[in-house]
Amino acid sequence: MATQCTTGTVTGVESGTGAAPRLEARGVTVGYGERAVIDALDVTVPQGVVTTIIGPNGCGKSTLLRTLSRLLKPVSGSVVLDGEDIGRLKTREVAKKLGLLPQSPVAPEGLTVADLVARGRHPHQGWLRQWSSDDASVVEGALEMTGVADLADRSVDTLSGGQRQRVWISMTLAQGTDLLLLDEPTTYLDLAHAIDVLDLVDDLHESGRTVVMVLHDLNLAARYSDNLIVMKAGSVLAQGHPGEVITAELLEEAFGLRAKVIDDPVGDRPLIVPIGRTHAPGVDARTGNPST
């Protein structure tokens, strides 16, 4: 446990917490074939907070998350989990420390919610020991926490998108890890269901878990995370607390988006108000400068 890791890549990251990072990418380069999607990238995931990766389409957000969860093997560099190189750990040992929810997973037709969530216990089971009372209580806890216990007997394909996403998160929870990686958990959900899922992420955070996720919606990312990783074209543009990171200049640089950043009337976070081509009163539609 007392592994002393000397970080060779000290980055000027204002992550807010002084504790050793849970998960860290050290100079990782990841690519499909010849093309490098991520190039020599360093990020740290601090313990006990919600970290969200944002960035324009195709910037390598999901690739980074997949690399952090060792679904993708980096061409060079390494991912370090609790001080150990994730590539050297056994797959099963990683699964006991790190829970992963991939993008839009599918369940076989007719599978019940309880059976799906129970599958999350897989890393803790063996050929002989396929089900124990421990498993049962953890699964029950996961069902309760995600609010899907009432749906336990329903088949997954009969649920709404929001319910289904809760069930998948429940399965990841049943894995019993305090580190969760969620790849776009709000995709295809309407705003109300997205808020519902992110409130659940908040609950997970409250219960002491470390969460890393990829989100498309910048305002939701700012509202629900303590640590933002802003990516552009395979490298990290900025990392830190939303209040420090989210500025009009950064949005222009990362997304090519003209926007005003104001105080969120509901929370203590910044709120992004995008300026479209024609929707800003008092602003010239073409240049974005105040009209004369």
Add this chain to the structure above:
Amino acid sequence: MNETVVKRTVAPGVRLGRVSFVWRPWILLVTLVLTAAALLLFCLSISVGDFPIGLPRVVATLFGRGEQVDEFVVMDLRLPRAAAGLVVGVALGISGAITQSVARNPLASPDILGITGGASAVSVFLVTVSGGAAAAISSVGLSVAALAGGLGTGLLVYFLAWRRGVDGFRLILIGISVSAVAEAITTWLLATADIKDVARAQAWLVGSLDNRSWNEVGPALWGTLVLMAAVACVAFQFKPLHFGDDVAAGLGVRYSRVRAVLLLCAVLLAAMAVSAAGPVPFVAMVAPQVAMRLTRSPTPPMPASAAVGALLLIGADLVARTALPLTLPVGVVTAVIGGPFLIFLLVRANRR
């Protein structure tokens, strides 16, 4: 109060010493009933014939307590045929359950994936090309050829379908293409061969349990038992693969390796079946689907698929021998029974 409510949400577990598993009484019951039915048909298949032997006498003889008169008929004449039916049915049932699970598509049976087609092409080649000259080629030679052909095409399809992992749909498309090539070769061989060889080849191509001897059934029996043990070992690691590669990896499964081992077992089981009985159509596709619906499982259950496969094959053979005015090869009957039964199950599911 609260506790009873909570208990209901998760399936109860059973613990026997170090072994524990989820208690699913319905699946267990259906599997046991199917297995019992398959064994009953197995005995019935031995009992029926020109010289009928009652079921109790069949069972007694099988356990070595029979009369000498029955001994020869049961053990040497009829048991090989019944055993061939059992082994081929079980092998095809498991093979189909694996391929359908891996591809996550009910279309992906060994017939579609080219295994059967490849085995047929190689066997027909042996019968028609070298058959005329070397009449000495025994049935064992044919079985080995079928096994090699099935394994060869199965591996070819797997490697052609490989592109940073195996995608179910791609596997099926390549399987269909390779099957078509194998079929074309078979047809070409039949068209150009000597008419006597063609008759022999045709008889084999339909799939039949006629005139089986221990020479053919023995190797298939042992091979199937070994492969079943291998499948049972990997089956637990295979469970998360029903949710796709990413989820499986997240749950700590080395999915490429598990899938490769299971697909290899499936190819070998199917090739083993073809080598013992020729290409019996439809069993590998129908058995897992029937088993799924009877056990009400969301995925093809392997033990029940094996039982349904055996039931279907021995049952079809019995029907072919007794109920029809002329004796037909079993392959004709499996398609006639299996197809409508699957349609019935699908229609019933739609009505619900």
